Amino acid sequence: xxxxxxxxxxxxxxxxxxxxxxxxxxxxxxxxxxxxxxxxxxxxxxxxxxxxxxxxxxxxxxxxxxxxxxxxxxxxxxxxxxxxxxxxxxxxxxxxxxxxxxxxxxxxxxxxxxxxxxxxxxxxxxxxxxxxxxxxxxxxxxxxxxxxxxxxxxxxxxxxxxxxxxxxxxxxxxxxxxxxxxxxxxxxxxxxxxxxxxxxxxxxxxxxxxxxxxxxxxxxxxxxxxxxxxxxxxxxxxxxxxxxxxxxxxxxxxxxxxxxxxxxxxxxxxxxxxxxxxxxxxxxxxxxxxxxxxxxxxxxxxxxxxxxxxxxxxxxxxxxxxxxxxxxxxxxxxxxxxxxxxxxxxxxxxxxxxxxxxxxxxxxxxxxxxxxxxxxxxxxxxxxxxxxxxxxxxxxxxxxxxxxxxxxxxxxxx
Amino acid sequence: xxxxxxxxxxxxxxxxxxxxxxxxxxxxxxxxxxxxxxxxxxxxxxxxxxxxxxxxxxxxxxxxxxxxxxxxxxxxxxxxxxxxxxxxxxxxxxxxxxxxxxxxxxxxxxxxxxxxxxxxxxxxxxxxxxxxxxxxxxxxxxxxxxxxxxxxxxxxxxxxxxxxxxxxxxxxxxxxxxxxxxxxxxxxxxxxxxxxxxxxxxxxxxxxxxxxxxxxxxxxxxxxxxxxxxxxxxxxxxxxxxxxxxxxxxxxxxxxxxxxxxxxxxxxxxxxxxxxxxxxxxxxxxxxxxxxxxxxxxxxxxxxxxxxxxxxxxxxxxxxxxxxxxxxxxxxxxxxxxxxxxxxxxxxxxxxxxxxxxxxxxxxxxxxxxxxxxxxxxxxxxxxxxxxxxxxxxxxxxxxxxxxxxxxxxxxxx
Numbered sequence: 027x028x029x030x031x032x033x034x035x036x037x038x039x040x041x042x043x044x045x046x047x048x049x050x051x052x053x054x055x056x057x058x059x060x061x062x063x064x065x066x067x068x069x070x071x072x073x074x075x076x077x078x079x080x081x082x083x084x085x086x087x088x089x090x091x092x093x094x095x096x097x098x099x100x101x102x103x104x105x106x107x108x109x110x111x112x113x114x115x116x117x118x119x120x121x122x123x124x125x126x127x128x129x130x131x132x133x134x135x136x137x138x139x140x141x142x143x144x145x146x147x148x149x150x151x152x153x154x155x156x157x158x159x160x161x162x163x164x165x166x167x168x169x170x171x172x173x174x175x176x177x178x179x180x181x182x183x184x185x186x187x188x189x190x191x192x193x194x195x196x197x198x199x200x201x202x203x204x205x206x207x208x209x210x211x212x213x214x215x216x217x218x219x220x221x222x223x224x225x226x227x228x229x230x231x232x233x234x235x236x237x238x239x240x241x242x243x244x245x246x247x248x249x250x251x252x253x254x255x256x257x258x259x260x261x262x263x264x265x266x267x268x269x270x271x272x273x274x275x276x277x278x279x280x281x282x283x284x285x286x287x288x289x290x291x292x293x294x295x296x297x298x299x300x301x302x303x304x305x306x307x308x309x310x311x312x313x314x315x316x317x318x319x320x321x322x323x324x325x326x327x328x329x330x331x332x333x334x335x336x337x338x339x340x341x342x343x344x345x346x347x348x349x350x351x352x353x354x355x356x357x358x359x360x361x362x363x364x365x366x367x368x369x370x371x372x373x374x375x376x377x378x379x380x381x382x383x384x385x386x387x388x389x390x391x392x393x394x395x396x397x398x399x400x401x402x403x404x405x406x407x408x409x410x411x412x413x414x415x416x417x418x419x420x421x422x423x424x425x426x427x428x429x430x431x432x433x434x435x436x437x438x439x440x
Numbered sequence: 441x442x443x444x445x446x447x448x449x450x451x452x453x454x455x456x457x458x459x460x461x462x463x464x465x466x467x468x469x470x471x472x473x474x475x476x477x478x479x480x481x482x483x484x485x486x487x488x489x490x491x492x493x494x495x496x497x498x499x500x501x502x503x504x505x506x507x508x509x510x511x512x513x514x515x516x517x518x519x520x521x522x523x524x525x526x527x528x529x530x531x532x533x534x535x536x537x538x539x540x541x542x543x544x545x546x547x548x549x550x551x552x553x554x555x556x557x558x559x560x561x562x563x564x565x566x567x568x569x570x571x572x573x574x575x576x577x578x579x580x581x582x583x584x585x586x587x588x589x590x591x592x593x594x595x596x597x598x599x600x601x602x603x604x605x606x607x608x609x610x611x612x613x614x615x616x617x618x619x620x621x622x623x624x625x626x627x628x629x630x631x632x633x634x635x636x637x638x639x640x641x642x643x644x645x646x647x648x649x650x651x652x653x654x655x656x657x658x659x660x661x662x663x664x665x666x667x668x669x670x671x672x673x674x675x676x677x678x679x680x681x682x683x684x685x686x687x688x689x690x691x692x693x694x695x696x697x698x699x700x701x702x703x704x705x706x707x708x709x710x711x712x713x714x715x716x717x718x719x720x721x722x723x724x725x726x727x728x729x730x731x732x733x734x735x736x737x738x739x740x741x742x743x744x745x746x747x748x749x750x751x752x753x754x755x756x757x758x759x760x761x762x763x764x765x766x767x768x769x770x771x772x773x774x775x776x777x778x779x780x781x782x783x784x785x786x787x788x789x790x791x792x793x794x795x796x797x798x799x800x801x802x803x804x805x806x807x808x809x810x811x812x813x814x815x816x817x818x819x820x821x822x823x824x825x826x827x828x829x830x831x832x833x834x835x836x837x838x839x840x841x842x843x844x845x846x847x848x849x850x851x852x853x854x
Contacts, residue, residue: 068509
């Protein structure tokens with residue numbers, strides 16, 4: 027992408043009501059635009075990050091047998107009255123009445139519609155297990171929409187639903203899904219703690235949260251700081267001052283965390299409400315055992331910025347960066363511009379993901395923008411670099427001179 | 441994909457209120473599920489078609505310089521009061537009031553937000569032209585939601601917005617976009633007529649519709665049946681009984697059509713309302729000239745079914761089929777099942793898109809399901825086929841015996 031043609035520009039100005047690090051940097055770097063409290067547009071660079079996170083999630087869901095579908099946001103009142111979730115104490119559902127229609131709300135989760143749909147296709151033990159997921163917008167009337175893109179009123183969520191004949195089968199799959207979740211976050215550059223959740227009415231003791239330590243967090247988690255990632259990332263339980271059962275030390279502390287994902291054993295709550303029964307091998311009718319599993323890619327993106335940044339800007343992990351390489355031409359010499367242009371063309375023809383700063387701007391402005399945007403690698407072409415380029419990692423202090431051949435080899439994908 | 445594991449099943453039952461061909465076949469084949477009037481979920485097979493159409497659209501939009509972004513559905517009242525489109529005569533916008541919030545609506549189009557966002561980044565002639573697009577859900581409170589997935593209350597739309605310094609520049613791009621649209625529809629297997637539209641207040645004589653002839657259409661278009669696709673698909677103007685100015689014959693007739701896309705020259709309507717001005721080369725402030733361009737992938741999908749089907753089911757064009765090949769094992773012989781399984785594995789390992797009917801069902805049921813689902817090719821493995829397979833196109837009457845080698849060559853992509 028030529029930076030001179032990019033729809034967005036960086037800006038140092040950001041509204042005073044954006045207090046979170048992720049909202050400030052993402053706004054300044056031109057990744058997002060605030061439409062209203064709790065609703066942000068994803069601009070071209072921001073959407074590229076969002077899509078890369080979505081793609082990582084898709085790969086991991088597909089790997090555990092997930093089939094992708096897409097349910098509706100518009101939801102009829104009657105469906106949600108079956109589970110008594112049309113009215114919740116928090117009144118989280120956006121609802122509207124309009125002349126000539128029955129009451130309609132916007133989905134803030136999708137257990138109700140997926141259970142109804144599953145009734146069309148699941149009737150026998152032979153139809154189980156089944157795993158379906160979607161990447162669909164959720165709408166939640168959050169009273170306090172803050173923390174930039176971490177707590178939103180409108181956001182894409184990946185939600186997977188699994189259907190099983192028995193609890194034992196669910197338990198096996200639940201552990202597979204837990205591992206898939208750990209893979210997703212690790213590929214996105216986030217270290218997560220798996221925390222047994224306090225849960226709601228029907229999820230008590232059957233749900234887990236994936237928590238990332240950061241000052242931007244709204245949750246608090248007690249963890250043992252000497253073994254927090256032990257036992258497949260599950261935190262040991264305990265209180266501050268107590269001895270940890272896993273490592274024997276008294277290193278429990280409370281940390282601020284962002285919850286980037288959660289998994290719930292729903293049991294037979296929804297299948298009983300909707301009469302989703304299957305015929306077992308012995309001919310008897312049994313309720314289907316269900317679980318749901320959620321990740322918000324936008325929240326993951328916001329958390330990545332909270333964890334990976336310095337004073338100058340974002341430091342994207344390679345797997346989710348909008349482009350891998352920021353190619354920068356410095357100076358007005360025709361020779362330099364020609365060489366940079368040729369390199370850009372060669373790189374893109376080999377499938378490399380390059381943002382090429384071809385603008386007529388000073389070195390100072392170009393370097394500041396590159397640090398703010400935060401691509402993992404920066405390659406400078408100038409009169410000083412001769413037939414080489416100055417390659418620097420966003421997280422390294424020093425650049426190194428490398429030959430064109432090495433640059434091409436490093437960033438080509440074909 | 442193994443059909444025995446597929447989330448959906450075919451069904452001959454369909455609700456009596458589904459009168460359109462597309463809704464009946466797509467429901468019976470398990471591609472969609474009706475959530476409520478005007479809102480359908482896309483099940484795994486259906487989502488694959490939708491995504492393929494989206495991908496074709498993306499490629500054509502990228503080819504004319506489009507940058508993808510994603511705006512919000514939630515929209516604040518104040519923004520839409522600028523253009524006086526918060527209240528429209530049709531009251532097409534879903535709106536809700538909730539304790540503690542200001543009025544919020546759901547976007548039924550996105551000119552207002554994109555013009556506001558463009559003000560952040562466009563201020564000089566150097567910043568023009570710019571082209572941005574999105575694939576985002578629109579919500580429209582249609583009084584009559586019918587025609588299956590052709591007229592919906594909730595549907596994904598690709599909307600592209602272009603920003604220009606001059607009308608002359610817009611005119612050039614408008615023709616490029618028109619060609620890109622023709623490419624999209626042609627790749628999706630649809631023949632379209634380009635019709636100058638009657639248009640709304642500010643689009644009069646500056647908008648075009650892309651119309652597909654089908655009995656399922658809600659529009660009526662007068663076209664010359666002897667030269668309807670002449671002049672780059674633009675229909676000659678005239679009335680029934682008149683002589684066509686293009687071919688000289690009096691072959692004008694009225695046909696039922698579905699509008700699958702439209703393009704509008706917005707001029708300076710929105711830029712003046714939002715004060716989106718740029719500084720021209722001579723230093724003077726000028727309003728940006730705009731246009732918008734829309735395609736609904738779901739509507740395209742519904743129209744494809746209306747155009748491409750027979751009594752037995754859908755006949756997907758290759759480019760948008762959920763899978764290219766339906767591999768069917770007939771009989772219970774271990775040898776047959778082993779050979780079919782080995783073929784399936786070899787095909788998928790070579791990147792072929794295969795749905796493998798590995799179910800324990802009769803030939804009659806398998807063939808009926810295959811015709812209903814409508815993949816372009818069907819390959820049968822049975823005791824009769826020996827070491828060959830019986831390959832049949834969905835649109836051909838007869839099958840032909842082909843060797844494994846030819847099958848692999850035809851469907852492999854790597």
